[in-house]
Amino acid sequence: xxxxxxxxxPRRLTLRSxxxxxxxxxxxxxKFGHExxxxxxxxxxxxxxxxxxxxxHYHFQSKEALLLEAQRAVLHTLWQGFTRRTERxxxxxxxxxxxxxxxxxxxxRRTAPFMVETIGQAVRGTAVRQDVDLFYxxxxxxxxxxxxxxxxxxLDRLRWPPDRLAxxxxxxxxxxxxxxxxxxxxEDFERLEQTWRDCREAFLAMVLVEAP
Numbered sequence: 105x106x107x108x109x110x111x112x113x114p115r116r117l118t119l120r121s122x123x124x125x126x127x128x129x130x131x132x133x134x135k136f137g138h139e140x141x142x143x144x145x146x147x148x149x150x151x152x153x154x155x156x157x158x159x160x161h162y163h164f165q166s167k168e169a170l171l172l173e174a175q176r177a178v179l180h181t182l183w184q185g186f187t188r189r190t191e192r193x194x195x196x197x198x199x200x201x202x203x204x205x206x207x208x209x210x211x212x213r214r215t216a217p218f219m220v221e222t223i224g225q226a227v228r229g230t231a232v233r234q235d236v237d238l239f240y241x242x243x244x245x246x247x248x249x250x251x252x253x254x255x256x257x258x259l260d261r262l263r264w265p266p267d268r269l270a271x272x273x274x275x276x277x278x279x280x281x282x283x284x285x286x287x288x289x290x291e292d293f294e295r296l297e298q299t300w301r302d303c304r305e306a307f308l309a310m311v312l313v314e315a316p
Contacts, residue, residue, distance in 0.1 A: 125163055127153040132174040137217030137285070141171060141225060168231055175222045175232050178215050179239045181208075195308050197254045202304055205273075209280055213293075216284035223278075244270050261312045269311070276303065 131153035135144035146167055150160040164170040212219075226236040247270035255262055262269060280300070287293045 121163075124153075124155055124159060128155060128160060128163060128170070129174045129177045132170050133178055133215045133218040136171060136174065136221050137215060137219075140221060141167075146170070171225070172232060172235065174218070175225075176235055178212065178219060178222070179235065181212055193254055193256055194258070195312070198311065199304065199308055201250060201254060202273075202307070205277065206280070206300055206304075209277070209284060213284050213287075216281050219281050220285045240274075244274060247273055255312075258312055261315060263311055263313055276307075 128149065132144075132149050135149050135152055138144075139148070146160060147157055149170065150157045153160070160170075164173065209216075222232055222236065226233045244267075248266045251262075251266040251269055252259065255266075259266070264272065280296075283296050283299075287296055
């Protein structure tokens with residue numbers, strides 16, 4: 105199975121074919137997200153992508169293969185947001201890192217329902233489970249590494265050990281994805297943005313304990 109940092113595609117593609125595949129994957133993420141895996145048909149995905157059913161089946165021989173590739177593409181995009189680094193340390197750097205992760209999630213706002221559907225498929229033990237498990241394993245390792253880098257001079261002042269702090273961030277990100285999927289109006293999104301700022305402020309205020 106490919107690492108999440110490398111999108112998996114069935115074959116070498118020309119620029120035109122790659123654009124077609126990108127449209128298909130984008131349409132699949134939207135259809136699977138809003139209609140569910142069982143409710144979205146291959147024909148509906150082809151129509152949403154503006155391609156023929158024959159071209160869709162040329163690139164993706166089954167619905168399951170399409171789901172896997174769409175899921176990998178979404179996780180790859182989110183992964184790129186996680187892998188940005190900051191050269192600074194301390195609370196300011198922590199705040200900037202959180203902002204980077206939030207911007208990565210917001211940039212994928214329209215695929216949030218698909219991310220929720222992907223988690224549901226993984227819970228049900230389908231083929232996407234391996235990719236989701238890999239994403240969590242590598243994502244948690246990356247978060248913990250980032251925490252150790254950002255707070256390298258204050259590790260003894262962290263309220264929780266880096267591995268537990270990474271879990272706190274993971275749970276919050278899960279909630280953020282669900283809220284992004286549920287937000288249906290600009291007002292909903294504005295409230296979510298404000299909630300993010302409030303949580304960010306609370307996190308930075310409590311992540312370090314006072315020095316003795």
